[in-house]
Amino acid sequence: MTGRSRHRPLQKTIKMPRIKALEGGNKASRGQISHQAIEDYLKTIYMLSQEESPVSTTSLADARNVKPGSVTGMIKRLAELNLVEYTKRRGVVLTPSGEQIALEVLRHHRLIETYLIEALGFTWDEVHEQADILEHYISEKLEDRIAAALNYPSFDPHGAPIPSKEGIMPDQKTAPLTTLKAGQRTTVSRIDSDEDSELLRYLAERQLLPGATIEVLSMEPFNGPLTIRLDGREQVIGFQVATAVLVEIPSE
Ligand SMILES: [Zn+2]
Structure with a gap:
C-alpha cells in the first residue's frame, strides 16, 4: 500500500452522497469547507467528549494535529451551521444535529472496518486507514446493504460499539x-x-x-x-x- 497518495484521485472524482443532516445546511455559511472536514471534526469532538466535556480547543487541535488558530475558525463555522455550541475559554459541545452526524460517521466507519475484515479478508490492523476515507462517501443504501450482509453487528472487530441506524450507541461498560x-x-x-x-x-x-x-x-x-x-x-x-x-x- 502506498498510503495517502492512492486515495487522492478517489476523493476528487467520486461525487459523494452527503450525509442527510448536512444536506439541508446553509451552503453559503459552509463556504469552502468540505463535508469531509466537517464530519471529521464532529467525529473527533464526539470521541473527545467521552473524556472531557466541553471539549477544549487545545484538545481538539492536538487530536486533529492542527494549530489552535485553525480550530477556532472551524468551530466558528460549525457553530454557524448549528452543529456545535461554543463557549469562549470553556470549549465546544455538539448540538443534537452535530451529534447525529458524528454518530452516523462512526457507524459508517465501524461497519466498513467490519465489512473489510469479514467479507474482503483485510486484517484488523489495515482497515482503519481505508475506513477513515470511505466513511465520508458511502450512500445510505450501501450502508444498509453492508449492515445486512454482516447481519446487523453491534460491535466491530476491534470491539468498538456500532451506533444503530437511529443513532443509538450500544451499551458497553x-x-x-x-x-x-x-x-x-x-x-x-x-x-x-x-x-x-x-x-x-x-x-x-x-x-x-x-x-x-x-x-x-x-x-x-x-x-x-x-x-x-x-x-x-x-x-x-x-x-x-x-x-x-x-x-x-x-x-x-
Ligand atoms: Zn478505525
Whole structure:
C-alpha cells in the first residue's frame, strides 16, 4: 500500500452522497469547507467528549494535529451551521444535529472496518486507514446493504460499539486492563486504538483480542509490566499496551 497518495484521485472524482443532516445546511455559511472536514471534526469532538466535556480547543487541535488558530475558525463555522455550541475559554459541545452526524460517521466507519475484515479478508490492523476515507462517501443504501450482509453487528472487530441506524450507541461498560488487581479474571472487550496498526499486530500475535479470557497474575508497581494468563498461557505485557486493552469490569 502506498498510503495517502492512492486515495487522492478517489476523493476528487467520486461525487459523494452527503450525509442527510448536512444536506439541508446553509451552503453559503459552509463556504469552502468540505463535508469531509466537517464530519471529521464532529467525529473527533464526539470521541473527545467521552473524556472531557466541553471539549477544549487545545484538545481538539492536538487530536486533529492542527494549530489552535485553525480550530477556532472551524468551530466558528460549525457553530454557524448549528452543529456545535461554543463557549469562549470553556470549549465546544455538539448540538443534537452535530451529534447525529458524528454518530452516523462512526457507524459508517465501524461497519466498513467490519465489512473489510469479514467479507474482503483485510486484517484488523489495515482497515482503519481505508475506513477513515470511505466513511465520508458511502450512500445510505450501501450502508444498509453492508449492515445486512454482516447481519446487523453491534460491535466491530476491534470491539468498538456500532451506533444503530437511529443513532443509538450500544451499551458497553469497560475499564483499562491496568485497573484490575492481581487474581482478577475477565474478558477483553475492546482495543482502544484502532488506528495504531503496530499495536494491533502486536496484540494479534499474542491473541489478545476481544472475547479472550484474561487473568492478571501480577502487576509491577510504578506502571511496570503485567503478567497475565491468556487462554491458559502466561505472558508479560507492558503497562502502556495494557492501558489500550479495555476489559469487562469484573464483578468482585
Ligand atoms: Zn478505525
